[in-house]
Amino acid sequence: MDQLAEFAENRPRLLGLAYRMLGEASEAEDVLQDAYLRWARTGPVEVPAAWLTKVVTNLCLSRLGSARVRRETYVGPWLPEPVFTTGGQFGPLEQVEQRESLSLGVLVLLERLTPPERAAFVLREAFGYRHREVADVLDMDEAHARQLYRRAREHVGEPRRRFTASPGHREELVRRFLAAALEGDVAGLEGLLAEDVVAWSDGGGKVSAARRPVEGRPAVARLFIGLAAHPRATRMDVSIRTVNGEPAIVVHEAGDLYMIVCLEANDGRVTGLRSVLNPDKLAFAAAQQV
Structure with missing residues (x-):
């Protein structure tokens, strides 16, 4: 060879x-x-x-x-x-x-x-x-x-605890989370979140994003309900794709990759959400789609 x-x-x-x-x-x-x-x-x-x-x-x-x-x-x-x-x-x-x-x-x-x-x-x-x-x-x-x-x-601790659910169960949880957010179902969304859930957003100073972690079930639910209800959201295409080996929420705007949200779960509830919006961070993933 x-x-x-x-x-x-x-x-x-x-x-x-x-x-x-x-x-x-x-x-x-x-x-x-x-x-x-x-x-x-x-x-x-x-x-x-x-x-x-x-x-x-x-x-x-x-x-x-x-x-x-x-x-x-x-x-x-x-x-x-x-x-x-x-x-x-x-x-x-x-x-x-x-x-x-x-x-x-x-x-x-x-x-x-x-x-x-x-x-x-x-x-x-x-x-x-x-x-x-x-x-x-x-x-x-x-x-x-x-x-x-x-x-x-x-x-690192014992990360495997967060990955005990089967891929099918994880994808179903992502689908339910996405549906509740898009429908504005606050109670339904909170029911999917762990009490101590944390959401991180990486805009890198390039786009608008929370610069501190958002903590707790009510605050995280409000964050994603608000994002889904924003007028700009009507122009976006939302799908579920496999990202980093896990089902994730992928958002495009006018054909361009705008945001990827990866969920972490334990015992059937979402414990963490990591949203990447920095266009520099999304460039590699965007090129993968070409």
């Missing part, structure tokens, strides 16, 4: 790795371009997949420091770039761990981690790497790799 074909075969997995590491699909694409240039300059390697994984991981580690600095001065809540995930572009999503590690909720939790912790967590959770393999990628001994993963799990 020639080098281009070898890289193309590994590309979905590598893009999925870089995206989980960085939370930004556009940055992940840049990492893969850099990795390919290095791949094209190198001679034959014994295990191409392992070589490429190590290069991509190290490129991501070098970018995470500057990314964190940028996010500290970000206007309003920072959320990852949402991506459509039905085409296999980000690697396989058959397993629960693969899907949940791609969700916006878990990607936000990964911001708590140091770059090495994040790498250990992603390699282990999303790609099933053994501790010895993680250690090889990160150039450390196995005991250190185990410690990084343990600390990562402690900082």
Whole structure:
């Protein structure tokens, strides 16, 4: 197999790795371009997949420091770039761990981690790497790799609790939420929300969006009822699509992608909503639709 074909075969997995590491699909694409240039300059390697994984991981580690600095001065809540995930572009999503590690909720939790912790967590959770393999990628001994993963799990907590429902049940909850909001059914919408529900909106200072989290069942219900009742909403097309491995609300205006809302649920109620409106954050997803 020639080098281009070898890289193309590994590309979905590598893009999925870089995206989980960085939370930004556009940055992940840049990492893969850099990795390919290095791949094209190198001679034959014994295990191409392992070589490429190590290069991509190290490129991501070098970018995470500057990314964190940028996010500290970000206007309003920072959320990852949402991506459509039905085409296999980000690697396989058959397993629960693969899907949940791609969700916006878990990607936000990964911001708590140091770059090495994040790498250990992603390699282990999303790609099933053994501790010895993680250690090889990160150039450390196995005991250190185990410690990084343990600390990562402690900082992230137990995200699987939020993903226990089947995909069909999650989509039904999103449909009921959307219907209640569009119909102005305040009581119905509140009935779908957990008491301590939180809604985050990422406008990045580019478009109008709440710059603080909206907390509590009544306030979140009012927020989405108000959005659905806004005169501008009559010109929008609303659908449910698979985003980051989960059913999400996708809003277009005049054919342009305007907003993506990802819901997080537990015990049949919505516990969190993450709305991305920043057009820069939506550019990758918009290009996926072309």
